[in-house]
Amino acid sequence: MTISAKKIIELEKIAKRIRYDIVMMIGAGKPGHLGGSCSIADIVAVLYFHKMRHNPKEPKWPDRDRLLLSKGHAALAQYAALAECGYFPKKELSTLKELGTILQGHPEMLRMPGIEAYTGSLGQGLSVACGMAMAGKIDKKNYRVYCVVGDGEIAEGQIWEASMTAAFYKLDNLVAIFDKNLVQATGPIIERYDTNPHGEKWRAFGWEVMEVDGHSVKQIADVLDEADKVRGKPVIIIAHTIKGKGVRFAEGKADFHHGIMTQEQYETARRLFEE
Amino acid sequence: MDMQNCRTAYGETLVELGRENERIVVLEADLSKTTMTKLFEKEFPSRFFEMGIGEQNMISTAAGLALCGKIAFANSFAVFATGRPYDQIRVSACIGRLNVKIVGSSCGLSDFGDGATHQGIEDVAIMRAIPNMTVLSPADGIETRKIVRAAANYEGPVYIRILRNDVPDVTGENHEFKIGKPTVIREGTDVTVFAHGYMIYKSLKAAETLEKEGVSLRIVNVSTLKPIDEKAIKKLTSGVKGVVTVEEHTIIGGLASAIAFILRGTAIPMEAVAIQDCFGQSALNYEQLLEHYGLTDMAVVKAVKKVLR
Numbered sequence: 001m002t003i004s005a006k007k008i009i010e011l012e013k014i015a016k017r018i019r020y021d022i023v024m025m026i027g028a029g030k031p032g033h034l035g036g037s038c039s040i041a042d043i044v045a046v047l048y049f050h051k052m053r054h055n056p057k058e059p060k061w062p063d064r065d066r067l068l069l070s071k072g073h074a075a076l077a078q079y080a081a082l083a084e085c086g087y088f089p090k091k092e093l094s095t096l097k098e099l100g101t102i103l104q105g106h107p108e109m110l111r112m113p114g115i116e117a118y119t120g121s122l123g124q125g126l127s128v129a130c131g132m133a134m135a136g137k138i139d140k141k142n143y144r145v146y147c148v149v150g151d152g153e154i155a156e157g158q159i160w161e162a163s164m165t166a167a168f169y170k171l172d173n174l175v176a177i178f179d180k181n182l183v184q185a186t187g188p189i190i191e192r193y194d195t196n197p198h199g200e201k202w203r204a205f206g207w208e209v210m211e212v213d214g215h216s217v218k219q220i221a222d223v224l225d226e227a228d229k230v231r232g233k234p235v236i237i238i239a240h241t242i243k244g245k246g247v248r249f250a251e252g253k254a255d256f257h258h259g260i261m262t263q264e265q266y267e268t269a270r271r272l273f274e275e
Numbered sequence: 276m277d278m279q280n281c282r283t284a285y286g287e288t289l290v291e292l293g294r295e296n297e298r299i300v301v302l303e304a305d306l307s308k309t310t311m312t313k314l315f316e317k318e319f320p321s322r323f324f325e326m327g328i329g330e331q332n333m334i335s336t337a338a339g340l341a342l343c344g345k346i347a348f349a350n351s352f353a354v355f356a357t358g359r360p361y362d363q364i365r366v367s368a369c370i371g372r373l374n375v376k377i378v379g380s381s382c383g384l385s386d387f388g389d390g391a392t393h394q395g396i397e398d399v400a401i402m403r404a405i406p407n408m409t410v411l412s413p414a415d416g417i418e419t420r421k422i423v424r425a426a427a428n429y430e431g432p433v434y435i436r437i438l439r440n441d442v443p444d445v446t447g448e449n450h451e452f453k454i455g456k457p458t459v460i461r462e463g464t465d466v467t468v469f470a471h472g473y474m475i476y477k478s479l480k481a482a483e484t485l486e487k488e489g490v491s492l493r494i495v496n497v498s499t500l501k502p503i504d505e506k507a508i509k510k511l512t513s514g515v516k517g518v519v520t521v522e523e524h525t526i527i528g529g530l531a532s533a534i535a536f537i538l539r540g541t542a543i544p545m546e547a548v549a550i551q552d553c554f555g556q557s558a559l560n561y562e563q564l565l566e567h568y569g570l571t572d573m574a575v576v577k578a579v580k581k582v583l584r
Contacts, residue, residue, distance in 0.1 A: 062343075108370070110371055127339065131347075135345055158332050
């Protein structure tokens with residue numbers, strides 16, 4: 001399906017609202033995973049508001065497409081999208097990390113409708129996604145499983161175990177989205193622990209590799225459609241992104257992987273996304 | 276007493292379960308010939324997944340299958356099934372109370388030849404520590420069949436440790452297994468012996484020896500190591516002069532720890548027969564290794580005499 005100009009504008013607005021909600025959830029003077037959440041805001045917007053078949057009124061609908069964040073710390077982007085979809089009331093977003101909240105520091109499937117698994121201990125989500133895709137094959141269902149993986153995260157060996165499983169079992173109902181935001185918690189990936197080259201590695205592990213500007217909703221929408229056509233192997237979309245995208249003072253900064261905004265920075269960030 | 280192999284009993288039960296329930300799937304880390312999941316693979320190839328020698332990915336993948344309605348049995352040796360994917364068991368499977376059944380084969384010292392690297396002697400401790408986890412240890416082939424069935428019918432994560440070698444039947448076909456319920460294998464009045472796995476048999480032999488000396492042992496099979504029924508355990512110790520625990524496991528974090536905690540604050544004398552916080556090693560046969568680490572009927576006799584002193 002070709003995406004209309006109108007839809008593109010709508011998705012861009014939603015991505016902006018997701019970033020606004022991320023900033024609001026974190027607030028001033030408290031640490032939060034701003035950088036990695038903002039880098040995937042456009043991807044999450046396209047998935048929930050354009051690509052995925054899902055039903056907020058029936059979160060456990062067996063035929064739904066599934067989205068897992070293997071890089072679970074970027075959960076704020078997913079929380080914002082789920083609230084926007086109506087999985088839970090938007091006012092809950094103000095309860096991030098409060099005792100008893102559904103908005104845990106990392107995504108919890110038993111607490112929040114729309115969350116598919118427990119992720120956040122890095123490296124595990126892609127394997128869980130493989131299991132879901134394998135179940136889809138056994139049951140001859142046509143749902144698709146989307147899994148966001150980080151470029152720092154792939155230092156975890158389990159990612160490569162999962163990549164072999166996906167290729168061996170020909171999981172063409174699985175799409176990994178590689179959030180290549182170039183920065184891990186302690187600095188630029190090429191300086192701290194270089195996981196490159198990426199495309200070559202995934203290709204060698206048997207995946208169809210596609211590349212995209214991870215902040216272009218049109219490109220994201222188009223590449224997700226392309227991914228539908230691949231048969232007999234899993235697809236990974238390398239999304240070139242900017243950590244902290246949209247929050248200018250945080251862009252590309254490791255300090256905002258899990259940083260604290262001052263009151264002034266918080267006000268600035270809010271204004272950036274206020275419509 | 277009839278002898279049975281617990282691995283075979285496990286493999287055969289999996290096949291039966293596979294026939295009865297389409298939701299059963301099996302994941303394996305290249306040990307299917309030993310764990311006996313090869314029986315399931317042969318009959319249900321489309322529900323069997325060879326995951327290569329990668330236990331971490333195996334457990335998280337099992338969690339993904341469970342999230343889509345499957346009852347996933349993930350297999351390896353006890354030492355690898357619990358140690359290598361500890362965090363995957365914790366995060367992918369246990370927080371969400373998923374239907375992931377982890378089966379640790381060749382537990383304790385039962386893989387006598389392969390040495391310390393392959394002998395799972397702390398698996399119970401590791402698995403007991405994880406919230407939401409149920410920990411089961413069958414005493415023989417008969418109980419293995421019942422326990423595997425119970426695990427399949429139970430909603431949530433379960434760890435089952437399976438012995439490698441042929442062991443005598445000690446539980447009997449009429450013995451009812453219920454998760455959480457310790458069962459009396461032999462009635463007695465002087466000392467209560469709590470044991471699990473092959474150590475039930477060793478304890479029974481000790482009871483025969485001691486009977487000749489006028490000492491009467493009550494043998495209790497604690498095949499559910501978690502959740503443990505505190506009330507039942509306390510009741511089984513009332514009126515006796517002492518308590519002995521017997522386990523093919525390190526003394527830290529297993530049955531001895533669990534029973535000692537339940538009996539805290541009582542004055543009842545207690546002794547533990549267990550591996551003394553050390554690793555195993557290779558031996559040419561199982562019994563020789565058990566003897567080296569003090570897991571014999573005579574060690575039980577000695578412990579009983581100590582609590583009676």
